[in-house]
Ligand SMILES: Cc1cc2nc3c(=O)[nH]c(=O)nc-3n(C[C@H](O)[C@H](O)[C@H](O)COP(=O)(O)O)c2cc1C
């Protein structure tokens with residue numbers, strides 16, 4: 177039976193564990209920071225020296241740590257892209273926006289173990305010569321912001337932050353910045369614009385890769401809350417030891433948010449790839465199975481923008497046939513299966529789910545959250561939501577399934593500034609591809625009903641719809 181493995185959440189839910197610094201210190205808190213600050217320069221074979229910060233960066237690379245915010249990009253590689261020669265300050269931003277629907281893991285860390293994040297950030301800043309860092313927290317998390325501010329104050333009082341940290345000559349300040357509550361503020365360049373006090377319009381890449389032209393046009397690292405917490409553990413145990421957790425190329429642990437029609441919704445930390453989707457949904461120590469003896473219908477494996485899986489699907493993974501329920505929950509397997517682990521949020525739908533309604537709900541969200549800069553995204557997301565509204569309000573047409581796919585296919589693929597274009601299209605493309613019969617049946621039933629009605633009542637909605645534009 178697959179088991180939880182608690183690295184990041186080791187203490188968070190222990191009885192009596194509190195978010196204050198004294199409790200954190202009693203549990204070995206800030207020992208990793210002390211270890212990081214004390215790393216001595218290492219002599220290399222070519223006569224050069226590797227500084228402490230460089231050794232930490234190398235260790236993060238060795239650990240194989242991949243970003244926990246969505247894309248699963250190598251943290252060590254991201255740090256290696258930082259322009260260290262520009263002469264400008266380097267900033268670090270912790271992305272605590274946690275806005276992907278279905279995701280509720282970062283808030284657990286911030287609420288229950290804020291010093292773990294602060295320690296991870298301080299080490300990451302030290303490793304990257306950062307003197308000023310921000311935590312950009314979602315506006316809807318006022319309590320999280322309060323807890324983090326208190327933690328920062330406590331850390332400063334103990335001289336883990338501020339000037340001349342622990343007598344090493346290293347200075348660092350961290351500030352909490354509250355967002356106003358917009359999904360697009362989670363996208364790193366939108367976040368940076370928002371932090372600069374502007375509308376969160378994502379920036380085009382290239383040239384605005386944060387590692388080169390980020391906050392205030394200076395080199396900037398943006399990492400997720402859980403990613404930064406991992407850095408503390410990498411320093412504590414060493415990158416090579418960390419890499420033994422999880423599976424090759426999918427190292428460490430991940431906190432999975434499990435929601436939907438399961439008996440035990442919640443967050444569960446696992447070694448990456450050491451539990452399957454089936455185990456996460458059905459095992460008694462995870463989701464505990466479906467409610468009321470229902471059957472599985474669909475699974476969204478990585479937050480609402482991830483492509484949906486249909487119950488019973490089979491995939492070719494590394495040349496082998498694998499059933500959906502046997503799919504290891506890791507970065508690479510989910511990509512090979514045609515979706516992604518995204519923000520590691522699994523949304524489970526049982527056979528009572530109206531799949532058209534479910535997609536309409538998701539599409540409403542994206543139509544509401546598009547920042548509006550790019551025409552395909554601004555208009556396309558709205559058309560999708562309007563067409564789905566028709567389908568869920570008795571005004572659908574049999575051809576709406578194809579119509580939805582046509583719109584969704586024309587949003588992403590380099591036509592938009594940011595990956596929101598993909599995020600709003602993937603659910604539509606996958607829901608319709610996998611459950612097309614339900615969309616067609618709904619639209620056809622609506623047409624039939626209207627035809628019958630209009631025969632009795634003269635020209636009505638059917639004629640109006642036929643004469644109206646497509647949206
Ligand atoms: C539309 C959109 C929303 C995003 N929302 C979040 C978010 O809420 N939290 C997050 O950490 N990353 C989010 N991301 C990913 C960030 O842009 C960025 O890749 C991430 O913070 C990098 O951190 P990581 O490498 O540690 O994962 C979002 C991306 C997109 C395109």
Ligand code: SF4
Pocket residue numbers: 360377378545546547548549550551553554592593594595596597
């Ligand atoms: S893709 Fe959408 S959310 Fe992203 S910049 Fe364009 S309009 Fe804004």
